[in-house]
Amino acid sequence: MRGISAVNRLCKILNIEIPIVQAPVGSIAGSELASAVSIAGGLGGMGVTWTNSDDLRTKIASIRSKTDYPFYVNYALAFPPVTLDVALELGCPIVTFSWGIPEKLIKRCHLYYAKVGIQVGNSTGALIAKDAGADFIIVQGMEAGGHVQSTTPIEILLHQIFQLELGLPIVVAGGISTGKEIANWISRGADGVMLGTRFVAANESLAHEEYKQLLLTSVDSDTALTHCFDGGWPHAMHRVLRNATLNTWEAKGCAPPGCRPGEGDVIAISATNEPIFRYEDTAPRTGMSGEIEAMCCYAGSGVGKIEAILSASDILHDLWDDACKLRNPSDLV
């Protein structure tokens, strides 16, 4: 065990060495990214809400061919978690849920000895998740990239949740990109952190190269919390990089579906030649071609502090080494 927290209850529960979790960045995180993070000592995982059973089997087999370390799968419960039983039968050791707190599914995971994390966006959610049997809570602030459950800044939300004294490990998510921020949250009582956008900009992520470069060159104020890219998942707020699609739509008064500028335009093509329409919620992945910049480029508000595209292992170890150097609380302000 290295660094700040020699005895960390999150690390103990999850059987990991470093309390940094790579967020379930949807289809951007495949088995390469998840296994690289887990092998490096953190917790890697995959968002598998939209993955069919065969692909899930292939992905889990691929992780298992590389490592026996723990990993997780995530389901966003705005959609039915149709492959949960497949994941559990394959021995997936950790499951996280977001956008819902399903007591029945938590019990089902526990039957298979899987640990369960619930991502919440408010303190009521944290209380319900504890009562439903969650093993750890992921607190998502409104700074987060991707679809955002929270309407509250992480600083305020975390304060509210600490006051509940839940007695469960707490993982902080939203806008985190540096070791200093990690040291700050841990010194203030968090058990771990979850980073999404930082790992989208990893060598092993499936993000399109142009998307990675946009993350690298953006500043924190380039993100927006919006409901612009609603194709595929309507009525859910998401944080993205500002781009031509978003700016033009806002300039037209955030027109409703059916009246939006450029609606129906095919702006890109997937690796399997499927059209990708303007306003779709699909993030740019490797193998896609077209107007990548105009697509839905999810990013958290900490994007401006990403300084290089690195391997997942280098990202994890650099962050943790930096965090450990800042153990003196006066350095953490």
Ligand SMILES: Cc1cc2nc3c(=O)[nH]c(=O)nc-3n(C[C@H](O)[C@H](O)[C@H](O)COP(=O)(O)O)c2cc1C
């Ligand atoms: C590209 C991308 C895709 C995401 N997909 C999911 C997902 O499938 N399920 C989920 O629970 N959260 C998803 N999230 C949100 C993360 O769980 C997490 O809250 C967020 O990444 C943390 O903020 P950060 O990106 O600023 O680090 C996604 C985030 C990003 C950036």
